[in-house]
Amino acid sequence: MSRYPTLRCCGYELDRTIGTGGFGKVKLATHTLTGEKVAVKIMDKTKLGKDLPRVKLEISALKSLSHPNICKLYQVIETETHCYVVMEYCSGGELFDHIVEKSRLSEMESRMFFRQIISAVSYLHDNGYAHRDLKPENVLLDKEQNLKIIDFGLCAKPQGGMDSLLLTSCGSPTYAAPELIQGVKYHGSEVDIWSMGVILYALLCGCLPFESDNIDELFKKILRGKYIEPGWLSSGSKRLLRRMLCVDPLKRIRINELINDPWIKLGFGCPPSTLSHAIDQRKDVECLEVMSRHFNVEAEILWSRLSKWKYDSETATYLLLLNLKKSGFPLMLKKKEIPKPQPELII
Numbered sequence: 270m271s272r273y274p275t276l277r278c279c280g281y282e283l284d285r286t287i288g289t290g291g292f293g294k295v296k297l298a299t300h301t302l303t304g305e306k307v308a309v310k311i312m313d314k315t316k317l318g319k320d321l322p323r324v325k326l327e328i329s330a331l332k333s334l335s336h337p338n339i340c341k342l343y344q345v346i347e348t349e350t351h352c353y354v355v356m357e358y359c360s361g362g363e364l365f366d367h368i369v370e371k372s373r374l375s376e377m378e379s380r381m382f383f384r385q386i387i388s389a390v391s392y393l394h395d396n397g398y399a400h401r402d403l404k405p406e407n408v409l410l411d412k413e414q415n416l417k418i419i420d421f422g423l424c425a426k427p428q429g430g431m432d433s434l435l436l437t438s439c440g441s442p443t444y445a446a447p448e449l450i451q452g453v454k455y456h457g458s459e460v461d462i463w464s465m466g467v468i469l470y471a472l473l474c475g476c477l478p479f480e481s482d483n484i485d486e487l488f489k490k491i492l493r494g495k496y497i498e499p500g501w502l503s504s505g506s507k508r509l510l511r512r513m514l515c516v517d518p519l520k521r522i523r524i525n526e527l528i529n530d531p532w533i534k535l536g537f538g539c540p541p542s543t544l545s546h547a548i549d550q551r552k553d554v555e556c557l558e559v560m561s562r563h564f565n566v567e568a569e570i571l572w573s574r575l576s577k578w579k580y581d582s583e584t585a586t587y588l589l590l591l592n593l594k595k596s597g598f599p600l601m602l603k604k605k606e607i608p609k610p611q612p613e614l615i616i
């Protein structure tokens with residue numbers, strides 16, 4: 270019997286562990302009704318302590334975000350001791366590993382990934398969120414090499430909107446902006462741009478712009494803002510990196526300039542998409558019909574529940590049916606297996 274009987278009875282078959290972090294672990298699982306693979310973040314609430322608010326923050330952020338380059342939330346299951354966050358499974362692993370595998374990426378491949386990050390971050394900022402912990406380990410790839418941003422446990426939704434200042438120093442120092450490590454007030458959008466600059470440098474160069482085993486040395490390098498520009502970098506990419514890794518946040522490129530930067534548009538002829546295809550929020554009659562027949566509930570009654578986006582088992586089934594439809598698979602729900610009666614033991 271699996272260690273997490275709750276998940277089995279909530280409609281998931283657990284598989285192997287695919288990630289471990291300070292917050293617990295992530296396990297691969299299968300949604301029984303649709304057969305779709307999902308990733309379940311399992312956290313022991315009794316061990317989270319002061320980090321519990323971060324988990325709540327991530328869940329509330331994910332509930333209001335719907336974008337093709339942001340890892341999708343399907344369901345939240347809470348027991349007395351554990352919190353299970355059921356999310357989109359990204360089978361392509363971390364962008365970080367993809368860069369290491371190829372030592373560094375071509376300009377076009379870097380641009381293809383980076384445009385997706387811009388699209389996700391501009392959507393985030395438009396919705397009043399700053400991620401604040403952008404790094405290659407928090408950028409995953411799905412089976413079609415589409416990019417998905419994860420780990421919103423450090424994100425912020427400043428009360429007064431994106432123009433108000435933040436103070437909490439958070440995230441990984443290697444990717445943290447100078448103003449963030451100085452402990453002065455900062456704008457969440459500006460620190461995200463700096464971290465995106467570090468990611469773009471990693472994509473193009475296969476290493477990090479600021480590195481040191483000694484934290485004080487690392488801080489000095491970040492505050493100086495000086496980094497090596499390898500010979501293979503084009504002038505367009507060098508110019509863009511200088512505008513992103515600009516120590517003075519007031520002079521740093523802003524997201525709306527970034528979207529229209531010539532290097533970003535090269536080969537595409539247009540800026541990255543900045544609108545969220547809120548496909549998950551609109552009613553899909555076909556998926557609704559399949560659920561209505563399976564659960565024997567009036568479609569309109571079902572939709573009145575689904576449109577409340579409670580991220581319960583019905584939300585998960587609906588969103589996973591949408592995934593099946595997007596992938597061109599037949600829309601069907603497996604009948605719950607009625608356990609076969611055990612043959613009487615013949616003594």
Ligand SMILES: Cn1cc(Br)cc1C(=O)Nc1[nH]nc2c1CN(C(=O)N[C@H](CN1CCCC1)c1ccccc1)C21CC1
Nearest residue numbers: 288289290292293294295308356357358359360362406419
């Ligand atoms: C690494 N990898 C390789 C393959 Br193949 C699939 C994966 C993989 O992790 N896929 C995957 N799909 N969906 C998810 C994941 C991982 N994952 C995660 O949320 N992974 C993060 C990874 N963070 C990066 C820095 C610190 C921890 C995590 C958070 C808490 C505990 C464990 C892991 C989600 C649920 C959103």
